[in-house]
Amino acid sequence: MASASSSTYRDDRRTELREFLRSRRARVSPADVGMPAGGRRRTPGLRREEVAVLAGVGASWYTWLEQGRDITVSGQVLDAIARVLLLDAAERAHLYRLAGLTPPQAPSAPSVALSPEVRRLLDAWSPRPGYVRDRHWHFTAVNDAARVVFGYRESDHNCLVSFFTNPRYRVRHRDWEETAPEVAAAFRADAARYPDDPEFGRIAGELAAVSPEFAALWARHDVAEHTSAVKAVDHPEAGTMVFDATLLPLPQHPGHHLIMHNPRPGTDTQERLEALMRQHSLVVAHPG
Template sequence: MGDVTVGTTQRRRPELAAFLRSRRARVTPADVGMPPGLRRRTPGLRREEVAQLSGVGVTWYTWLEQGRPINASPQVLDAVARTLRLDPAEREHLYHLAEVPCSPAPEAPAQSVGPEIQGIVDALDPRPAVVYNSRYDVLASNAAYRDLFHPGLLPAGRPANALWTLFTTPEEDCPLVQRDRELPVMVATLRAAYGLHAGEPVWDDFVLRLSAASGLFARLWASGDVALPGRRVKVFRHGHVGELRMSTLSLSVDGMPECRVVVYSPDDAETARRAALLRERRESLWPRGTEHRERTP
């Protein structure tokens, strides 16, 4: 049995070497934001460039590409796969050739929900409810959730993002009363999700753009704090009814990895009374059947 294993390894290593060389040859410096440089004799990236972009040593990567019998961790193979822009089938092939158990690649955060989920969220009214993906994109919300925010804070023509809304809105207009307490928790929750997507262009671009737009976000992100979603009591301010103390409950969604439904419930009797007033105000302004169509961002 041992001879069979050794023989298989010896056959796979040359295949691994050839596969890595072929994938490296098709990625240009421009693809990864690097200058072409002078006297470039290879059509794609150099070995040292792949090592640098993957966060591994040049000698280690050279040995891997030469098919030497070295060990590779899933984290390192994922970093190499991202640098070489491997698709899911190529990533799995890389794992097999390196003789490392292949785990599914993290899925991209969902960007929409179906009518069934939207219907459930709507049915939770009068409790505010929202569906977030792991990047805090708002995939669905009900009228009660939108009541908590000034309509101008919910952008038209593109999906809303709770972090963008809260970090780019002037502090005096922010709907969160305890902004200094709540925003660090949201950023720490984002960082926990980012761990599954580190190095992915879409995620890195999101962090870079929001860091450029908000110095506060940049400072909180640099802190490195990590947190998981959990029950909290958040205090909202509303120009028409005053402050509302809402407890939050996060629920996972089957078939939608890294998404959660967050439901808000009044935390005291006064908040319940004010929330009812807010609902009455909405129903007087938006005839039944037209509110969702007019105000959904």
């Protein structure tokens, strides 16, 4: 038996669906979709019957949908309605949610130059480590603190590959063996979002050929989602530092994520990090 709260939620969602579809329909004129105006209209926009015809669904079914009735809805039909109503990507995703479906994963563009705003954010995050990776886990930007703290080199181009093949990163990562299964599982979960993208398989195949540990983990077919983690680093100069790592999606760069590391409260990581970065700043400024 449904609870009162869940029933209220469904009612609210159906009300929102009704109002959303009506408002989107009202803003689309017949001319916008290549139809004759058909004389004067009492209300602006398309009629329900016109939306149904253009979307290839029954007029009664569309009326029920707009009324928020409990009917079966498919993504294919919602896409057709979204095209007729000229919905943008955000509106299409909203329609899916109101209809009780999970919006499909938006297609991701290949790695592109980061916007100035993202670069400024990454620079402003210093002296704390941060970097940006694309959907294939390729690094698109790494700040100086991440290179100093984690031991990333200029030759490090992919976060997954570096995790399993960069010896400096591995020796500094205190919980490497415990974390490795989660990293491989997270990459497989990301690959599953793009089943038609062969780049994930290429990266995994090439990495498995040089890393027996990754090969064994990849063969397990584990999947995992993670948006945060705790990283403990044993740095040869600064000692032990512990960071809270948070993964943030970048909507303006589909498929890209900003990974930000913050000194964990209750540790002396902040002081160690600041001293380390001051030291490296002086080394850079006075290499002699």
